[in-house]
Amino acid sequence: MESSRRIFSDALEESSLRGFDDLRARFMSNLGVLMGHFGMLHDQEVLYLESIEIRKRLGDLEGLSSSLGNLGGAYKRQGKFDEAESIQMAALQLRRRLGHKRGISLSLLNLGEVYEGQGRIEEAERSYLNALEIDLQLGDKKSIGGALNNLGVVLLLQGKQPEALERFKEAIALQRELKEKGTLLATVHRAFTLFEGPEREALLAEMLTMETTDFTVREYTWLLSMELMNACLNKTEIEAHRVLEMCNRIQSQTEQLALTDLDDLPVETFYVASRWLNELQDTGGAGRVAKQALVWIGNQPAIRKTELRHWADQCPAE
DSSP, rough: HHHHHHHHHHHHHHHHTOOHHHHHHHHHHHHHHHHHHHOOOHHHHHHHHHHHHHHOOOOOOOHHHHHHHHHHHHHHHHOOOHHHHHHHHHHHHHHHHHHHHHHHHHHHHHHHHHHHHHHHHHHEEEEEHHHHHHHHTTTTTTHHHHHHHHHHHHHHHOOOOOHHHHHHHHHHHHHHHOOOOHHHHHHHHHGGGGSHHHHHHHHHHHHHOOOOTTTOHHHHHHHHHHHHHHHHHHHHHHHHHHHHHHHHHHHHHHHHHTOOOOTTHHHHHHHHHHHHHHHTTTTHHHHHHHHHHHHTTTTTTTTTHHHHHHHHHHHHOO
16 A cells, blocks of 8 residues: 555656646545555545646646545545535536436435434435436446445435345445455455344354455454344354454554444444343443444434444443
């Protein structure tokens, strides 16, 4: 990752010297994506803002809509939901003007994620459904899978577990067909506790036997999370100290990744672990794990808040 960042930085400087503004704007956007992977969110924002200015000057409306979408995503990652909504709406309006259906679908998906972060769950669902409708018209299976996954998340937030599971299953089937290993793993991780014993066991076995040569720390963290959830849900002989060791490792890797999207964070894993620790009579461990899950949730909507707060409140003062 560091070498990629250096290559982009060198190319960015070279394009600036030669006056290749279009190329410079593209490099800024690509470098911004890399900055996000490093958790350098302010630098990412600056790069996207500069690419927007260049594309405005060039009259590159399609590129401008892409840069606006990127900036809106950066604001969402920073928790600046009002700014994110305004920017994503501008991107959507521009793409509608251009008649770019794929771009319209992407903007609707991005807007839905902003609404979700604001707790406007029904609006998020409508936005995802509108994106799905366009994706189905285009026959874009990859985007259909993404919209189905996001619909599963908001249905789950509304307490509609059976409907959420159906959407997740549809997304998983498409991601298997397209051989999208990383996306498949992310969807299974989000939906894992909705599956019953044998089906859950089969899914975990499938994920653990995937070719992992191109996996990052993120994917390995999800695998570890699913292994921990499965052990706790099956009430196998996993002792409290081992649960806490795995939680510490997952937390450390999550911090290393600078994850901010609630869907990617191991909140459900820590909920399942905290519940199992309570059953093992380790209220202190359960409380510590619950507190960390609540830190990740912050002010965002989540289905586990009440139970997590109860367990956190039971934790002895340190």
